[in-house]
Amino acid sequence: MTEPVLWLDDGSPHSPRFNDRYRSRTGGLAQALTVFVNACGLPQRWRGRDEFTVLETGFGLGLNFLATWAVWETDAQRCARLNFVSVEAYPVAAADIVRNALAPGAPGDADPQLQARLQALAQELARAWQGLRPGVQHLEFAEGRVRLTLAVGAVQPMLSLLDCVADAVYLDGFSPSLNPDMWSLATLQAVARHCRAGTTLVSYSVALAVRESLTQLGFSVRKCPGLPPKRHRMAALL
């Protein structure tokens, strides 16, 4: 059974379970790039590395994964292997992943060539997106150079099952007020256990409680200008 996604009249995907949108109404790819990929210093940070690992809370429609993969693929100086590890309790249908990737961006949204690659990669992901079970599973792309580890289940137990050290973390639960489990101190502690000195952690949310928890866990946290209509985004460094 896959998680139902409701497509609103404005074209944005909505979760009936959490009563929130999967992404901002405007420019999904622009948001993924500005708030997550580029905010973690990518593509520059993976250059010259054998491997780079991104850890995400909330795989959702896979847009952050696809954007990261598309940027990796088009970077001539990319690292040899990209590991993307993501936790998701309620996987959606492959058709929703593709529909989201096909959604037109806002005017002036990211590079049309990157958007086209992302759409092609969404089709690849959709072909591999079958038979997902609770627990940790691996999907491989680009002849094994892009590895998606999907931990299907509730965020805290899944984070404790995972064995990875993240170079970058994307925190992308639904809004903290509607989805508190994804942002609790216990969840952020479980995330921090996968981090090392120098790990970057980014999010669209700048909720005070989240910033305070991260500070308590040793991150230096900054509130940065966001992508409209959001005023702010968060960037942190352990």
Ligand SMILES: C[S@@+](CC[C@H](N)C(=O)[O-])C[C@H]1O[C@@H](n2cnc3c(N)ncnc32)[C@H](O)[C@@H]1O
């Ligand atoms: C905003 S969406 C993620 C969007 C996604 N990163 C993307 O690029 O498309 C938040 C996701 O968190 C998942 N989620 C919410 N609560 C969860 C929990 N307690 N454990 C695991 N996943 C959860 C939801 O099912 C949803 O898919």
